Amino acid sequence: MKSHRLNRLFHPDSGRCLNVAVDHGFFDTPGFLHGIEDMRRAVAALVEAGPDAIQLTTGMAGHLQNVRGRFKPSLVLRVDVANIYGKQLPDTRFSSMLEDATLQAVRLDAVCMCVNLFQIPGAPDVTAQCIDNILRLKTESDHYGMPMMVEPLVFQPNAEAGGYMVDGDPEKIIHLVRQAVELGADLIKADPTSRTEDYHRVVEAASGTPVLVRGGGRVSDREILQRTAGLLAQGVHGIVYGRNVIQHPAPVAMTRALMAMLHEDSDVDEAMLHLA
Numbered sequence: 001m002k003s004h005r006l007n008r009l010f011h012p013d014s015g016r017c018l019n020v021a022v023d024h025g026f027f028d029t030p031g032f033l034h035g036i037e038d039m040r041r042a043v044a045a046l047v048e049a050g051p052d053a054i055q056l057t058t059g060m061a062g063h064l065q066n067v068r069g070r071f072k073p074s075l076v077l078r079v080d081v082a083n084i085y086g087k088q089l090p091d092t093r094f095s096s097m098l099e100d101a102t103l104q105a106v107r108l109d110a111v112c113m114c115v116n117l118f119q120i121p122g123a124p125d126v127t128a129q130c131i132d133n134i135l136r137l138k139t140e141s142d143h144y145g146m147p148m149m150v151e152p153l154v155f156q157p158n159a160e161a162g163g164y165m166v167d168g169d170p171e172k173i174i175h176l177v178r179q180a181v182e183l184g185a186d187l188i189k190a191d192p193t194s195r196t197e198d199y200h201r202v203v204e205a206a207s208g209t210p211v212l213v214r215g216g217g218r219v220s221d222r223e224i225l226q227r228t229a230g231l232l233a234q235g236v237h238g239i240v241y242g243r244n245v246i247q248h249p250a251p252v253a254m255t256r257a258l259m260a261m262l263h264e265d266s267d268v269d270e271a272m273l274h275l276a
Contacts, residue, residue: 001145002141002145002146002147002186004145005110005111005112005145005146005147006111006112006147006186006187008074008111009052009053009074009076009111009112009147010052010210010237010238011052011262011263013263014262014263014265015237016052016232016237016238016262016263017052017053017212017237017238017239017262018051018052018053018238018239018241018255018258018259018262019051019052019053019054019055019076019189019212019238019239019240019241020046020051020053020054020055020073020240020241020242020245020246020255021055021076021214021240021241021242022036022039022042022043022046022054022055022056022060022242022246023055023056023057023060023078023114023242024036024242024243025039025057025060026057026078026081027081027082027083027085028083029085029086030086032085034243034247035243035246035247035248035251036246039060039063040063042246042251043056043060043063043064044063045251045252046073046245046246046251046252046255047064047067047072047073048252049251049252049255049256049259050071050072050073050255050256050259051073051245051255051258051259052073052074052238052259053073053074053075053076053111054073054074054075054076055076055077055078055114055240055242056075056076056077056078057077057078058077058079058098058104058108061075061077061108061110065108065109074110074111075108075109075110075111076110076111076112076113076114076149077101077104077105077108077110077112077113077114078113078114079097079098079101079102079104079105079113079114079115079137080095080096080097080098080101080115080116080130080133081095081096082094082095082096082116082118082126084118084120084123084126084155084158086158087158087159088158088159089120089122089123089158093123093125093126094126094129095116095118095126095129095130095133096129096133097115097133097136097137100140101113101115101137101140102137102140102141102143102144102146103140103144105144105146106144106146110146111147112146112147112148112149112186112187113137113141113146113147113148113149114149114150114151114189115130115133115134115137115148115149115150115151116130116133116150116151116153117130117131117134117150117151117152117153117176117179117180117183118130118153118155119152119153119154119155119172119176120155120158121155121156121157121158122157122158131183134148134150134180134183134184134185135183138183138184141184141186142184147186147187148184148185148186148187149185149186149187149188149189149212150180150183150185150187150188150189151188151189151190151214152173152176152177152179152180152188152190152191153166153176153191154166154167154168154169154172154173154176154191155167165216165217166191166192166216167191168191168192168193168194169193169194170193170194170195170198170199170201170202173190173191173193173202174201174202174205175205177190177202177205177206177211178205178206178207181205181206181207181209185209186209187209187210187211187212188206188209188210188211188212189212189213189214189240190202190211190212190213190214191213191214191216192213192214192215192216192227192231196227196230196231196234197230197234199213199230199231199234199235199236200234200235203234203235203236210237210238211236211237212236212237212238212239212240213231213236213238213239213240214239214240214241214242215227215239215240215241215242215243215244215245216243216244217243218243218244218247218248219244221248221254221257221272221275222268222272224241224244225257225258225261225268225271225272226268228258228261228262229261229267229268232261232262238262239258239262241258245258250275253274253275254274254275256274257271257272257274257275258271260274
């Protein structure tokens with residue numbers, strides 16, 4: 001009954017979702033802990049801000065799920081870990097998944113799991129590992145009724161831009177998103193395209209599977225809000241932002257600005273008032 005869990009992820013009126021990703025410490029990469037050095041404080045601030053969901057790892061999920069009361073963000077559980085985010089790809093690369101990942105998600109009362117599908121120049125072995133992970137997870141996902149969010153990521157070459165830098169080519173993004181859907185994704189967390197106005201093609205390629213767009217690196221307040229407005233106009237079902245929330249000097253205010261855009265149809269100027 002995956003729909004039961006998805007009802008806790010998407011807003012009942014807008015049908016959209018703001019998922020704040022705070023799983024960066026899982027990847028053992030310098031710089032990824034900025035803004036989340038103390039996860040107790042970071043999660044408490046986000047709970048106060050009230051996004052639809054917070055994306056956490058199995059080791060950090062308790063900071064959210066131990067909060068009392070019914071009115072708190074839902075848990076999206078990150079279930080895989082990789083070592084491909086640095087400036088240079090390591091000689092031995094991996095994308096490994098938790099044992100009994102779906103059962104862990106059920107025990108933690110998650111609303112869905114998030115698993116990667118990497119396309120990295122010079123690293124087809126990592127793509128193969130990701131596909132194996134998704135194929136194994138799909139059977140568990142269906143058995144336990146736990147939705148599977150696949151995160152197709154098209155990287156620039158690591159030596160040029162470092163890991164986790166978006167390529168932005170719509171053709172590459174579209175085809176990797178489509179592969180994720182064909183592999184059985186219940187949700188997609190995808191790269192932004194270089195031109196926001198191209199994004200309806202990504203939504204179309206997903207063929208009805210909800211698409212949430214990740215935020216990438218930290219940018220100015222107006223830029224991230226303008227990008228969000230453009231993506232919503234292209235028909236996306238939500239956003240998954242991390243650094244643009246957790247590294248913001250006022251993460252609660254930024255969360256509320258984004259929530260106003262997603263669920264109240266606020267424009268950029270109206271959303272900026274939350275940051276004044």
